[in-house]
Amino acid sequence: MDTKLGLYIVADAAIQADPNSDQLAEIALLTSQSVIKYWIKPKIAMLSFSTDGSASHQIVTKVQEATEKARELLKKNDIEAIIEWELQLDAAIIPEIAISKMPSSQLKWEANILIFPDLNSGNIGYKLMQRFWWATAIGPIIQWLNKPGNDLSRGCSVEDILDLYYITANS
Numbered sequence: 509m510d511t512k513l514g515l516y517i518v519a520d521a522a523i524q525a526d527p528n529s530d531q532l533a534e535i536a537l538l539t540s541q542s543v544i545k546y547w548i549k550p551k552i553a554m555l556s557f558s559t560d561g562s563a564s565h566q567i568v569t570k571v572q573e574a575t576e577k578a579r580e581l582l583k584k585n586d587i588e589a590i591i592e593w594e595l596q597l598d599a600a601i602i603p604e605i606a607i608s609k610m611p612s613s614q615l616k617w618e619a620n621i622l623i624f625p626d627l628n629s630g631n632i633g634y635k636l637m638q639r640f641w642w643a644t645a646i647g648p649i650i651q652w653l654n655k656p657g658n659d660l661s662r663g664c665s666v667e668d669i670l671d672l673y674y675i676t677a678n679s
Contacts, residue, residue: 519536519630526626
């Protein structure tokens with residue numbers, strides 16, 4: 509299986525411990541607005557441990573409700589985006605798995621924004637990508653403030669700080 513390496517925006521990996529469906533929808537909107545600044549079309553995967561109803565749980569329901577609310581927010585804010593609900597990470601980024609688990613997906617395994625259902629999974633996902641994919645992780649960038657802010661990990665390097673400074677200064 510071929511995992512597409514590329515640009516992935518991960519949210520929320522730093523602030524909202526257990527966002528409700530309204531907050532999760534707002535996270536998707538704000539993250540979309542952030543990537544548009546860099547001429548990237550938002551392709552949003554609302555992540556879950558379920559793909560397209562394969563499991564039933566209150567967390568899955570929260571992600572489904574958040575996706576519907578995010579669709580409304582994106583439309584209201586005139587943001588052209590693709591958003592898919594509840595997807596496991598592999599169905600969001602790996603073609604063979606996406607075709608198997610959700611052949612009707614509009615994302616076509618090309619998600620570039622990964623919205624995690626809670627801080628626990630978001631932070632773990634962010635760190636896994638950074639450590640196992642040898643990716644450059646820039647962030648976390650805090651989006652709710654009137655001015656850009658950051659939440660640097662105690663394990664960050666000088667290069668991490670400089671990368672984050674560049675993005676923040678241009679936000």
